[in-house]
Amino acid sequence: MPRPELRTVRFTLDGREVEAPENVMLVDGAKYGDVEIPVFCYEPKLGQPVGACRMCLVEIEGMPKLQTACSTAVKDGMVVHTQTERVRTAQQAVVEFLLVNHPLDCPVCDKGGECPLQDISYGWGPGTSRFIEPKRHFRKPLELSPLVAIDRERCILCYRCVRFSQEVAEDYQLVLLDRGAQSFVATFDGHPYVAPFSGNIVELCPVGALTSRAYRFRARPWDVEDSGSICTLCPAQCNVSFTVRDERLMRVLARQNDEVDDGWLCDKGRFAYQSAHADERIVEPMVRDGGELRAVSWERALGAAASALGRAQGRVGALAGDGTTNEEAFLLQRLLREALDSPHLDSRPAGGPPRELAAALGAPALAATMLDLEHAHAVLVLDCEPVDDMPILDLRIRKGVRRRGVRLAVATSRPSSLDENAELVVRLPPGGGEALLAALDAALTSASDVEERSAAAGLDAPALRQLAALLTEAGEDVVVVHGERLVSGPRAAHAARALLNVAERLRLAEHEGAGLLEAPAHANGRGLREAGVLPEAAPGWTEPAAAGRSAAEIAAGLADGDLTTLYLLHVDPLRTQPDRGAWERALAAASTVIAHASVLTEGIAEHADVVFPAESYAEKEGTVTHPDGRLQRLRPAIGRPGSVRAEWSVLAELAERVGLPAGPLTGPMVTAMLAEAVAFYAGITLDEIGGKGVRWPKREAASAFPGVEAGPFELERPPAPPAANGRLRLGTYRSLWAAPEVEASPALKFLAVRQRAELAPADAERLGIADGAAVSVARNGASLAAQAAIRSAIPAGTVFLAEGVEGAGANAVTGGEPGLVEVRPG
Amino acid sequence: MAKAGSMLGSGSIIVVDETVPVMDVARKVAKFYAHESCGKCTPCREGTNWTVKMLDRMDSGEGTPMDLDILAGVQEQIIGNCLCVLGDSMAMPIGSMVAKFREEFEAHIEAARERQEAAVLHPEPEPAAMLSDTTGPYPEAA
Ligand code: SF4
Ligand code: SF4
Ligand code: SF4
Ligand code: FES
Numbered sequence: 001m002p003r004p005e006l007r008t009v010r011f012t013l014d015g016r017e018v019e020a021p022e023n024v025m026l027v028d029g030a031k032y033g034d035v036e037i038p039v040f041c042y043e044p045k046l047g048q049p050v051g052a053c054r055m056c057l058v059e060i061e062g063m064p065k066l067q068t069a070c071s072t073a074v075k076d077g078m079v080v081h082t083q084t085e086r087v088r089t090a091q092q093a094v095v096e097f098l099l100v101n102h103p104l105d106c107p108v109c110d111k112g113g114e115c116p117l118q119d120i121s122y123g124w125g126p127g128t129s130r131f132i133e134p135k136r137h138f139r140k141p142l143e144l145s146p147l148v149a150i151d152r153e154r155c156i157l158c159y160r161c162v163r164f165s166q167e168v169a170e171d172y173q174l175v176l177l178d179r180g181a182q183s184f185v186a187t188f189d190g191h192p193y194v195a196p197f198s199g200n201i202v203e204l205c206p207v208g209a210l211t212s213r214a215y216r217f218r219a220r221p222w223d224v225e226d227s228g229s230i231c232t233l234c235p236a237q238c239n240v241s242f243t244v245r246d247e248r249l250m251r252v253l254a255r256q257n258d259e260v261d262d263g264w265l266c267d268k269g270r271f272a273y274q275s276a277h278a279d280e281r282i283v284e285p286m287v288r289d290g291g292e293l294r295a296v297s298w299e300r301a302l303g304a305a306a307s308a309l310g311r312a313q314g315r316v317g318a319l320a321g322d323g324t325t326n327e328e329a330f331l332l333q334r335l336l337r338e339a340l341d342s343p344h345l346d347s348r349p350a351g352g353p354p355r356e357l358a359a360a361l362g363a364p365a366l367a368a369t370m371l372d373l374e375h376a377h378a379v380l381v382l383d384c385e386p387v388d389d390m391p392i393l394d395l396r397i398r399k400g401v402r403r404r405g406v407r408l409a410v411a412t413s414r415p416s417s418l419d420e421n422a423e424l425v426v427r428l429p430p431g432g433g434e435a436l437l438a439a440l441d442a443a444l445t446s447a448s449d450v451e452e453r454s455a456a457a458g459l460d461a462p463a464l465r466q467l468a469a470l471l472t473e474a475g476e477d478v479v480v481v482h483g484e485r486l487v488s489g490p491r492a493a494h495a496a497r498a499l500l501n502v503a504e505r506l507r508l509a510e511h512e513g514a515g516l517l518e519a520p521a522h523a524n525g526r527g528l529r530e531a532g533v534l535p536e537a538a539p540g541w542t543e544p545a546a547a548g549r550s551a552a553e554i555a556a557g558l559a560d561g562d563l564t565t566l567y568l569l570h571v572d573p574l575r576t577q578p579d580r581g582a583w584e585r586a587l588a589a590a591s592t593v594i595a596h597a598s599v600l601t602e603g604i605a606e607h608a609d610v611v612f613p614a615e616s617y618a619e620k621e622g623t624v625t626h627p628d629g630r631l632q633r634l635r636p637a638i639g640r641p642g643s644v645r646a647e648w649s650v651l652a653e654l655a656e657r658v659g660l661p662a663g664p665l666t667g668p669m670v671t672a673m674l675a676e677a678v679a680f681y682a683g684i685t686l687d688e689i690g691g692k693g694v695r696w697p698k699r700e701a702a703s704a705f706p707g708v709e710a711g712p713f714e715l716e717r718p719p720a721p722p723a724a725n726g727r728l729r730l731g732t733y734r735s736l737w738a739a740p741e742v743e744a745s746p747a748l749k750f751l752a753v754r755q756r757a758e759l760a761p762a763d764a765e766r767l768g769i770a771d772g773a774a775v776s777v778a779r780n781g782a783s784l785a786a787q788a789a790i791r792s793a794i795p796a797g798t799v800f801l802a803e804g805v806e807g808a809g810a811n812a813v814t815g816g817e818p819g820l821v822e823v824r825p826g
Numbered sequence: 827m828a829k830a831g832s833m834l835g836s837g838s839i840i841v842v843d844e845t846v847p848v849m850d851v852a853r854k855v856a857k858f859y860a861h862e863s864c865g866k867c868t869p870c871r872e873g874t875n876w877t878v879k880m881l882d883r884m885d886s887g888e889g890t891p892m893d894l895d896i897l898a899g900v901q902e903q904i905i906g907n908c909l910c911v912l913g914d915s916m917a918m919p920i921g922s923m924v925a926k927f928r929e930e931f932e933a934h935i936e937a938a939r940e941r942q943e944a945a946v947l948h949p950e951p952e953p954a955a956m957l958s959d960t961t962g963p964y965p966e967a968a
Contacts, residue, residue, distance in 0.1 A: 052866045054907055065906050093903035097872035130896045133879035157865060180863035181875035 001375045001404065001477055001513065011078040025049065026069035026080060027056055035082055038091065038120045040098075040206050041158040042070035045256075045263050047167050047403060053098070053158050055120065057090045058082045066090050088124075095125035101136045101181065102207075103153045111208030113221035117156065136181065141211070144185075145192040146750050147271060148202055148210055152184045155209035161185060161201035168264070170398055170421075171195040185209070194751075196387055196736060197395065199270035203253055214271055214747040215251040219243065227637035228255050228691055230624060231269040232323035232523045232617045233741055236392040237626045238265050239692070242273065242618055242637035249273040249618055249638060257692055259371055260626065262399070266391035267748070268736055274745035276616035276638070280599050281744070283642025286611040293600070293611060298643065302650070305610045306657035308592035309340055312565035316342035317554035320533045320569035321349070321522040321576055325622030325634060327670040329524070329531035330539060330677060331651035332569055336548075337538065339660035343548030344563065346535055347528035349521050349577050350488035351550045353496035355534070359541040360500055360708035361487065361516060362529065364680070364697030366508055368479040368515030369628045374400040375513055377475025378407040380467075383433040384483025387417050388736045389519035390627070393481065394418065407474045409467055411436055413731045414758075414800050415793035424470055427795050429458040430731030433486040435718040436464075437498035443468035444505040456720055471506055477513035478506050484521040497713040504711045518627055521576075521734075527625030530678055540678035541706050551577060558586035568595040569647075570614060574603035575740075575804055580811040581782055596647055599740050602807060613644045621667045622648065623674075623689060625696075632693035633686055679704035727820040728763060728799040730779070730813065738804040755808040757786040757823060758800040764790045769825050777801065779813040779821040799823055831922025833915060848927040849934045852920055853881045859916035870913030873904040877920060884935050887942025891932045898924045 007022040011029070018033035027037045028044070040053035049071040057066040061079040066087065069080075081087060099121065106112040138152035157176065162185060165174035173195060175188045187193050193201075202212045224245045231238045231252070238261035243250040252273045256263035275281070285301030286293040309316060318336050320329055329347070336342045352358050360366075373379060373396045386393035394417065400406035401421045410416050411426040419425050428436045435457030442450045443464050454461035471478050480503070487495045499516070508514040520526055532539035535548040549557055555573070557563035559582065566586070572595075573583040587593060587607035597604045598614040618637045625631050640646075652665050662673075668686055675681045682701040688694055696702055721729070738753040757775050759767075769775055771790040776783045777799065785808065786801065794800065799821060801810035813821055827834050842851055860874035880897050883889050901921035904913040924931060 050866070051909055052868070054868050057907060068909075089903075090907050093907060094868050097868045097876075097903065100872045100876055130899070131876060133876065133883060156868075157871065159866075176865070178865075180860060180865045181871050183865040183871070 001377055001406075001475065003375055009074055009076040011074050011076065011080060013080050014083050020074050023073050026058060026072050026074055029074035030069065030080075030082065037069045037082055038124050039070055040116065040120070040156060041160060043160055043204060045168070046160060046163045046204075050159050050163065053156065054094050055091065055124075057087060057094070059084055059087050091124040092126040095121050096129055096131070098156050099125070099129055100131045101153070102156070103135065105154075109154065109208040110211045110216055115208065116206040138184065143192065143213070144187070144210065145194050145198055147199060147213055147267065147747060148193065149213050149216060150185065151209050151211070154207045155185055156207055157183050158206055160204040160206065161210060164201055164204055165193075165195070167402065168395060168399070169195060169197040169200070170402075171197075174201070196266050196391055197264060199267045200254075200264050212251060212271075214274065219245045219250045224250055226253075227635065229618065229635045229637055230632045231265065232624055232634065233268055233272055233739065234266075234390055234736075235520050235523050235525060235627050236261065236266075236390045237523065237624055237632055238269055238392055239632070240265065240269065244637050247638050249276055255691075259369065260630065260632075260693065261392050262370075262396060264392060264395050266736065267751075268391070268739065268742060271747045272739070272741040272745045273618065274747055275598070275741040276618050277641075278599070278744035281616075281641070282598055282600065282611060282613045283644055284613060285643070288609045293605070293608065298645065301610055301612065302653060302657065305594045305612075306654055308565055308594065308609070309567075309654065310658050312340070312342075312563075312592065314341045315563045316340045316344065316565045316567060317549060317557060317563045318342075318345040318533075318567035318569065319551060319554070319571040319573060319577070320345070320347045320528055322570040323523050323617050323620070323624075324528060324533075324570050325524065325620060325624055325648070326527040326531045326631075326674055327622040327648045327667070328569060328651060329528045329533045330674045331648055331655065331670065332567070333532040333539065335651055335655045335658070335660070336567070337544060339655050339658045342563075343544055343546050344535060344554050344557070345533050345548060346551040346554065347522060347525060347533040348484065348488060349551060350485065351490070351492055351552055352484070352488050352534075353492040355537045355541065355543065356709040357493055357496040357500070358529070358534070358537070359706060360710070361496060361518070362526070362541070363509070363708055364629065364702040364705055365510075366503060366515050367629045367697045368508075368513075368517045369695065370396055372477065372479050372513045372515060373397060373481070373517065374404060374406070376400065376406050376477045376479045378409065378471055378478045380471060380478065380480045381408070381410045381412065381416065381418055381422075382436075382480055382482040383412055383428070383486040384481065384519050385412065385414065385416055385733055386481065386519065388734050389483050391736060393517075393519065397421070397481070407470060409470055411467065413795075413798065414733050415791070419793075424463070424466055426459065426463050426467055429721060430729050430798055430800075431489075432457055432459070432721075433482075434491055434495035434498055435459070437495065437502055438715050438718055439464050440468060441498055441501040441505065441715060444472065444502065453717075457718065458721060476507065476511045478508060479515060479517060480508070481517045481519070483519050484525060491718070494716055494718065497711065498715055500711045501713055501715065520627060524624040526627050526629070527623070530625060530681070531674060532677070539674070540680060542679075552579065552582070555579070555582045555586040558590045561589065564590065565592045565594070566590045568593065568597070568604070568608070570596055572597070572601040572603040574811075575601055575806065575809055578811050578814045580809065581815065596650070599744055601740055612647070612650050613642065615640055615644055615647055619644070621646070623671060623686070626693065628695065629697040630693040630695045631681070631684060631689050633689045633691075679706075722820060724797060724820060727822050728759075729797055730777070730810070730819060730821045731798055731800045732803045732810040732814060733800060734803045735805075738802055738806075740806070743806060753802055753805050755784065755786040755802060755805050755810075756789040758789045758791050758794050759823065760794040760796040760798065761790050761792055762796045763799070763823075764788065767823055767825065769823070773825060775823055776826055777813055777821050777823050779819060780815055782812050782815075784808060784810070784812040831925065832919050833911075847934055848923055848930045849881065849885055852923050853878070853885060855919055856881055856916055859912060863912060867908035867910075867913065869904045869907040873900055873913055874916055876900055877916065884931075885938055887938035887940075887945075889935045889938070891935060893935070894924055894928060894931055
């Protein structure tokens with residue numbers, strides 16, 4: 001969609017000529033003339049202004065009444081006064097009115113010292129109040145949710161929290177009840193406000209009415225420091241500001257970056273900082289001794305790891321994931337490839353397409369940005385659930401649909417929370433992504449076999465034609481959002497070809513505002529691949545000297561003794577990899593397992609021989625790469641606890657010990673090594689990345705991206721799904737809350753995920769399963785206990801399980817790829 | 827109409843004869859608008875509510891003639907500062923009532939004070955609890 005062009009207008013502000021962009025509201029326009037107009041309810045992130053608080057009244061010549069500067073756009077030639085007696089009287093009136101029912105308990109109020117009501121009362125208020133009547137009283141504070149406390153006496157009824165819930169997160173839970181001076185904020189049904197983005201209201205509230213229960217009374221603005229960094233708890237990589245007091249994280253606030261997060265955070269990002277200070281965190285190196293992990297000195301741990309690695313020349317495998325930085329990734333692949341002659345490393349849990357195809361999907365011309373999502377003509381959400389896979393994506397898509405009329409199509413196997421916003425919803429059988437793409441490709445080229453291909457894929461041909469029509473008719477800017485799962489598994493190459501075909505038909509590479517956006521499985525998935533943590537691609541998607549084994553092949557290699565040693569960088573394979581059984585065998589057979597971990601999750605606790613304590617994301621320095629190609633910089637906000645060391649230095653030291661010295665290094669030197677090794681990162685420095693990040697696809701060096709295989713490809717027919725015979729087709733998804741950081745954060749414990757088997761009502765009835773009953777899901781002799789959750793939106797014949805649940809992940813029954821499972825009561 | 831400090835609003839005219847105390851008229855008008863205020867704009871929401879509380883206090887004998895100045899000031903602070911004219915519709919008549927019937931208000935306040943002083947000898951039960959009914963749907967935090 002064409003982005004609005006910026007034109008400037010001239011207007012007179014307090015007697016001076018000011019230039020400002022056309023159509024901005026006066027409040028913002030006035031800033032161009034260095035005039036601050038006080039506001040409470042105005043918050044452009046929330047969409048259209050409401051003009052409720054009346055704090056921003058100004059005088060505009062030609063208008064009899066004072067006007068609200070937050071909802072009046074600047075016009076050429078406008079004459080505005082903000083300092084007249086009339087304006088001042090009105091401002092004082094509004095402040096006096098706001099304080100009429102305000103308790104002014106600043107000394108015990110969390111907002112004190114950073115409170116707009118304090119600041120505005122001081123700057124624009126009358127200084128005294130004539131109000132001597134009784135104020136309105138509420139019981140306080142109450143629990144609005146386990147995360148947020150509400151003090152209704154302090155509320156100035158600015159509507160911000162309600163607008164967030166209704167118009168941004170669209171969870172429709174918060175409302176203002178009653179009316180007039182009796183109005184109060186509540187959830188519509190009286191239930192706690194539990195939603196993935198609920199914490200944002202704490203930051204939006206201009207007073208101390210909504211406070212974080214995890215932060216309440218723990219610090220004051222004058223004894224904390226703010227430290228900007230990146231949240232690496234998911235691929236959204238939101239820009240955050242850590243509030244630090246005495247080397248402890250106190251809270252996380254958004255550090256608005258419109259090109260990344262739009263100023264929002266999810267509740268995981270906002271509250272899981274607590275995991276950095278959790279008791280269960282590993283803060284010392286450990287070595288297995290007599291069957292048990294014991295804390296040891298660094299010297300001993302490094303020595304043990306180096307000698308194991310040295311012995312295993314050529315027979316080491318490695319997995320990296322989660323918040324691994326680009327620098328760590330680069331050093332890991334250097335260690336394996338150059339020092340250990342073992343190119344067996346992977347960052348894709350379920351594998352992926354071969355190098356040329358994978359690189360083609362990651363090509364700069366195909367990369368869509370977060371802003372593109374908002375301005376696209378159409379967005380297709382394909383085989384992923386944004387709110388779980390990359391939460392902020394969900395808000396961005398909603399914003400595009402709500403405010404800019406983006407046409408949304410959702411094609412997923414599990415019912416999506418975006419279904420209601422979509423113009424078209426296509427349900428595919430679990431694992432049916434490739435088949436959908438192949439059929440869509442046929443529909444886009446008006447091939448004659450659309451019906452046949454759709455039927456083979458278990459899809460509805462008319463719906464597919466509709467989808468093709470929507471994507472072609474909406475306009476040229478189409479963004480396809482997909483999950484890593486779409487192009488993974490044994491048929492990844494075919495799926496990648498089909499996706500490239502669709503991209504080609506829709507000309508995604510040719511249009512600036514069109515492209516692909518992938519939610520990778522790991523927070524820094526894109527960065528890990530570009531830094532070369534792949535079995536068959538060295539840094540910068542170049543061809544390595546020797547191709548290595550993929551994750552699944554590493555597991556097989558360890559199990560049958562071809563490989564002996566496993567290096568785990570922020571991965572617990574029993575939790576993150578599909579096919580738990582294969583990894584149980586692999587871990588049991590491995591002679592040495594070396595892991596970087598922050599907590600002892602199951603696989604690490606039972607199988608690691610050497611454990612290096614991992615830094616929390618608030619302690620790390622380095623860079624990560626956003627799914628849209630933006631390099632972002634992590635800066636340490638707090639010191640590392642115990643004897644935790646910078647992990648990149650651990651990797652560098654190990655390389656040194658096994659005979660690959662790099663000389664003395666600093667963090668920025670490693671970044672420079674990375675920029676040198678990845679041709680299309682050439683010349684990037686930490687300074688250039690700065691606080692807002694820099695998208696490499698937009699830099700000149702992007703031309704150094706390797707040539708890639710170009711389509712369109714002849715597509716092989718996807719195999720028909722096996723007959724069900726009374727069994728159910730298993731689909732998996734990743735819950736936002738299934739993460740070790742959530743489990744280790746006291747505030748979020750109430751959200752920790754228990755395994756649920758989501759069933760369609762018809763299947764539940766046939767199998768005699770009641771909602772909430774215990775069930776067992778079995779496949780190939782392995783089984784998993786879960787609680788039945790009957791959801792009417794689940795398509796009959798399928799069952800969904802969550803991945804990554806500690807001790808009960810879907811990977812117990814996935815056997816590498818989704819298939820058919822038996823679900824039984826009990 | 828505007829010159830007289832009132833407005834036609836929905837087109838209705840309220841006729842009141844001289845036997846009705848102006849305080850009663852003012853309270854009736856103010857309560858009506860405080861009840862009708864949607865609560866969006868600050869001046870209307872808080873202004874109508876404040877006006878009612880002041881009038882009630884004066885009527886119960888706790889007021890002084892100085893309160894009338896505050897009352898008039900509050901009305902001025904509402905007029906023209908909101909999105910709609912609901913607040914104005916209260917502020918204009920109340921403002922003009924204070925201006926045009928100030929003496930009657932003062933007499934009413936004085937009489938109420940005397941009544942109240944007399945009542946001190948026979949104290950009435952405690953005023954109703956100040957806690958609002960709308961304490962919200964959640965149990966008090968532990
Ligand atoms: S919200 Fe602001 S003005 Fe109100 S009590 Fe808290 S610090 Fe004071
Ligand atoms: S709780 Fe805060 S954000 Fe919500 S309406 Fe009240 S003052 Fe505004
Ligand atoms: S969306 Fe992801 S990156 Fe953003 S705050 Fe949440 S967990 Fe962190
Ligand atoms: S900021 Fe303009 S009315 Fe509230």
